[in-house]
Amino acid sequence: MSKSAYKCTDHRYKTRIISRTPLIIYIDKFLLDYEIQHLIELAETGHQTSSTVDLECHKTPVVKCIAQRFARFQANIRVEHIEPLRVVKYTSDQKYEPYVDWFLETDLEKYGSQRVATFFTYLYANCSHGETEFVNVRFNKFLHGKFCDILVCNEDSRELGIQFRPIAGNTIFWYNVDEQGQGDVLTARAEQPPQKGGFKIGLNTWTHVEKVFVKE
Secondary structure (H helix, E strand, C coil), X not given: CCCXXXXXXXXXXXXXXXXXXXEEEEEECCCCHHHHHHHHHHHHCCCCCCCEEEECCCCCHHHHHHHHHHHHHCCXXXXXXXXCEEEEEEECCCCEEEECCCCCHHHHHHHCCCEEEEEEEEEEEECCECCEEEEEEECCHHHHHHHCCCECCCCCCCCEEEEECCCCCCEEEEECECCCCCECHHHCEXXXXXXXXXXXXXXXXXXXXXXXXXXC
């Protein structure tokens, strides 16, 4: 399909507020199946040995439409404020210790501006386990019990740390900064490893305060 012929798909998705402090919103079916497949194929082409691939927001018409959807979800954000979309493959021998997406004040000049928000989308999950955990957000069985289809909530659930199940096509959105614009330590997350032999593929999308400059 030519670039001029492709039209962005307008589809319905459902949102659920998981936490108000920090604000964490779960988005069911934010990406469509063919969009997911397109992203995975782009990430695999020419980068077979890499577990992380960045895709410029203008790389293809499909990627451009996906980036526009991420921007529209934030109401007043332009696509130019979104970093290249980052596809990451997680395998059973990998575990990411808790980290945050926001930058320290001393690093802002290096990165241009603050990462104010993050989307993490599951593209593929051929595994059990492999949860995304917000280690500093308290799990409350009373409040979160209605979200057991997307959260780990059983007798082993910890009071501290909510864990999202890896479900392809679904997205977690959160703000990285507080009301004063300071980095929020409550947004620290860790990607748990899949079971042996399994893997998952995720998509990181970061929004900046100012325009992101990327290579054409």
